[in-house]
Amino acid sequence: MTKTKKINQAVFLFFGLLSLTVAFIACRKNFTESTVDTFSQSEAKEWYYGTFKKSPEWQQSTEKGKKLPDWKNGTYRRVGNMEIVEFPLMKERKSFAIPSASKLSSSEKRKITDGSLSRIVFIRAANGEMVVREIDYIPEMNFLELKGYDISDLSVGTKENKFSGRIITKKWDGTILSIRKSENGKITKTGIRKSNSTQKGNSLSTTTTSNTSGCEMVEICEYERYCEEVHVGDAWVPTGECTPWESTGNCWVEEYCGPGECDYGSSESCECQLYGMGCEGGGGGGEDPPPPPPDPCTDAQPAANATTSLSQNSSYTGAKSNIQGANQTVEHSITFGTDANGNTTASSMTSCTSSTNCTVNTSWPGAFADLHNHPTDQPPSPGDLYGLVTINQNQSNYNTRMVITPDGSVYALVVIDINLVNTFVSTYPKEQIGNYPPDFPDPIFTDFDNAKIQLQMQGFSNLVAEQMAMAFVLDKYNSGIALLKQDGNGNFKRLRTQENTANGNTTYSSNNCQ
Amino acid sequence: MKKIIKFLPVFMLLIINNSYSQQIMKTVNDAEKIKSNEQLFVNKPLKTLLKEIGPEIKMVTANPSKSSNSRLGYFTFRFVDTKKYDSCRQKNKYPKQITVFVKESFEWDVNSSKKSKWTNSDLVKYGELTVVGIRVFGESINY
Numbered sequence: 001m002t003k004t005k006k007i008n009q010a011v012f013l014f015f016g017l018l019s020l021t022v023a024f025i026a027c028r029k030n031f032t033e034s035t036v037d038t039f040s041q042s043e044a045k046e047w048y049y050g051t052f053k054k055s056p057e058w059q060q061s062t063e064k065g066k067k068l069p070d071w072k073n074g075t076y077r078r079v080g081n082m083e084i085v086e087f088p089l090m091k092e093r094k095s096f097a098i099p100s101a102s103k104l105s106s107s108e109k110r111k112i113t114d115g116s117l118s119r120i121v122f123i124r125a126a127n128g129e130m131v132v133r134e135i136d137y138i139p140e141m142n143f144l145e146l147k148g149y150d151i152s153d154l155s156v157g158t159k160e161n162k163f164s165g166r167i168i169t170k171k172w173d174g175t176i177l178s179i180r181k182s183e184n185g186k187i188t189k190t191g192i193r194k195s196n197s198t199q200k201g202n203s204l205s206t207t208t209t210s211n212t213s214g215c216e217m218v219e220i221c222e223y224e225r226y227c228e229e230v231h232v233g234d235a236w237v238p239t240g241e242c243t244p245w246e247s248t249g250n251c252w253v254e255e256y257c258g259p260g261e262c263d264y265g266s267s268e269s270c271e272c273q274l275y276g277m278g279c280e281g282g283g284g285g286g287e288d289p290p291p292p293p294p295d296p297c298t299d300a301q302p303a304a305n306a307t308t309s310l311s312q313n314s315s316y317t318g319a320k321s322n323i324q325g326a327n328q329t330v331e332h333s334i335t336f337g338t339d340a341n342g343n344t345t346a347s348s349m350t351s352c353t354s355s356t357n358c359t360v361n362t363s364w365p366g367a368f369a370d371l372h373n374h375p376t377d378q379p380p381s382p383g384d385l386y387g388l389v390t391i392n393q394n395q396s397n398y399n400t401r402m403v404i405t406p407d408g409s410v411y412a413l414v415v416i417d418i419n420l421v422n423t424f425v426s427t428y429p430k431e432q433i434g435n436y437p438p439d440f441p442d443p444i445f446t447d448f449d450n451a452k453i454q455l456q457m458q459g460f461s462n463l464v465a466e467q468m469a470m471a472f473v474l475d476k477y478n479s480g481i482a483l484l485k486q487d488g489n490g491n492f493k494r495l496r497t498q499e500n501t502a503n504g505n506t507t508y509s510s511n512n513c514q
Numbered sequence: 515m516k517k518i519i520k521f522l523p524v525f526m527l528l529i530i531n532n533s534y535s536q537q538i539m540k541t542v543n544d545a546e547k548i549k550s551n552e553q554l555f556v557n558k559p560l561k562t563l564l565k566e567i568g569p570e571i572k573m574v575t576a577n578p579s580k581s582s583n584s585r586l587g588y589f590t591f592r593f594v595d596t597k598k599y600d601s602c603r604q605k606n607k608y609p610k611q612i613t614v615f616v617k618e619s620f621e622w623d624v625n626s627s628k629k630s631k632w633t634n635s636d637l638v639k640y641g642e643l644t645v646v647g648i649r650v651f652g653e654s655i656n657y
Contacts, residue, residue: 331583358583376580383585433615433647436586442651443608449590450603453575456624501604 041074044085044122047130061173062426067091068236069120077157080268081126089118089134090236094225095248096138099166101221108141113223113245115144115151123275131277132172139165157265161185169276177276181256187263189256215257222250249396250418296475297513300482300494303414307400307484307492310336310369315346322349323373323404331358332373337366362391362398369400377405379467380413383437385481386430388413389421405463410486420480428477448473455508468508472497538566542593542654545610549650561641563614569593571632578622586615586646591632608652616643
């Protein structure tokens with residue numbers, strides 16, 4: 001009996017100590033943990049369909065219906081009282097911005113774009129508020145090699161996280177909140193976009209440079225692909241049919257400065273800061289201040305330089321002369337391209353005798369711009385703008401449409417920011433009557449009309465009133481397209497128009513780039 | 515009874531006549547009906563459409579394009595005067611407007627770009643232009 005009692009005491013002691021050990025270990029790791037929590041994942045899904053899809057944030061995004069979380073492959077982590085659920089994000093159009101792309105071989109660029117991840121993160125703050133963020137993880141080549149070109153098991157905020165690359169945090173509508181550089185799982189630098197989009201060929205002479213403050217300037221270029229997916233209920237099943245990764249032609253410069261911030265998983269306030277949630281009392285947390293608005297003149301300068309350079313080329317002067325020498329009662333068009341040796345070429349001239357046969361030669365090898373005349377005193381029209389955008393969306397290097405008017409004025413519509421252009425045309429698609437040229441939708445149509453009429457009443461000619469009205473609406477509606485005009489010295493400059501209201505009267509004045 | 519039978523055709527004629535003479539757009543709020551009946555006016559003279567607009571046109575603007583290959587010419591008819599229109603725009607409101615696109619080029623006096631009225635002489639001058647499309651835009655405000 002005594003022996004049995006002793007055995008019972010030993011068993012009790014053993015299990016008691018085991019329980020204490022388990023409790024101790026569990027208590028040590030409960031600040032940051034990474035595990036699969038199906039309840040929170042299903043809760044996030046329920047919230048996505050029940051609340052988020054009805055919200056203005058989802059409804060007003062041009063990307064709505066074009067991306068969907070992969071609900072089966074979520075991860076869950078908890079930091080303090082904050083819960084974070086992350087799912088892979090399936091998108092019809094995938095785009096990643098790759099640093100120093102011109103230094104990389106085609107194969108390396110493809111491996112990085114293939115290996116990059118888009119994810120959607122649902123963050124439930126301590127007060128129950130839900131926030132949605134889209135995160136791009138763009139790995140560095142050496143990290144990708146280390147991981148066997150597959151980083152799909154990446155989980156930030158865990159000890160296993162050794163990610164090296166860029167982490168871009170965006171709102172659901174694609175607005176970038178922050179750019180960070182991570183090395184071996186630690187945030188080492190924060191990035192700021194220093195210049196707006198430039199077209200290929202107008203970028204930094206070197207892809208990475210350091211400035212005097214020790215910050216790193218990096219050239220970034222965007223690549224995209226479209227993938228076909230079958231929609232089955234609340235899931236998208238990839239068909240494997242994807243277009244190859246292609247450059248969008250959109251490049252810019254980002255400045256990376258240290259030191260880095262706190263790391264994922266370190267504290268609640270840090271998570272607030274990293275996800276740009278605007279938490280109160282978050283130890284310096286809160287939504288990153290928006291970058292200063294880009295200067296419209298600086299933005300358009302590379303495009304203006306490229307157009308000036310084209311206008312000095314013999315292919316251009318010959319083309320212009322041919323167009324001006326032809327019957328001036330109808331429109332004539334010539335397309336410019338680049339041959340294998342990098343020389344500018346000009347297509348033969350096409351002429352249009354009615355609105356139905358006004359075609360532009362878009363298949364000219366290396367096509368990047370075109371020139372046509374207007375028989376009347378009209379600068380580039382809304383039809384010219386939507387026509388250029390349609391071409392540009394299929395041929396990203398084709399970004400310029402030049403127009404010559406009867407008085408010899410030469411204008412150019414130039415795509416300066418493809419992302420803005422895409423947003424613009426999806427928000428304000430063209431309006432078309434029969435086979436007549438497309439026009440702006442309301443209210444741009446009305447704003448253009450009002451500005452033109454007011455400018456005419458201020459004494460400007462029809463041509464100048466139209467050019468100023470066009471410049472005004474392109475700016476006002478953040479179109480991503482600049483209207484340039486050649487000055488007396490042969491240089492193309494961006495036209496800008498400002499609206500002034502005083503004493504109940506609205507007037508317009510030039511604010512052109514110099 | 516005989517009297518009723520005698521006058522019935524007259525009453526019927528009056529009713530039919532009245533129903534046909536009613537305009538499509540009786541109030542500014544009916545402007546959308548002009549758009550929904552667009553096919554009644556396409557390829558017809560502008561004057562045909564104008565007959566269907568009941569409310570007083572208090573402001574007219576025009577864009578007399580010289581080449582429909584570049585951009586169509588059009589008239590925009592509004593039902594507030596220029597003063598009211600300008601005051602609405604400063605509040606970022608767009609009063610109701612009907613824009614009528616026409617096939618032919620036409621002349622328009624730039625000095626009176628914001629005309630206050632659509633006159634009979636305008637009807638004579640522009641009434642035969644061919645309508646190719648209509649757009650209705652803006653909100654109903656206190657007319």
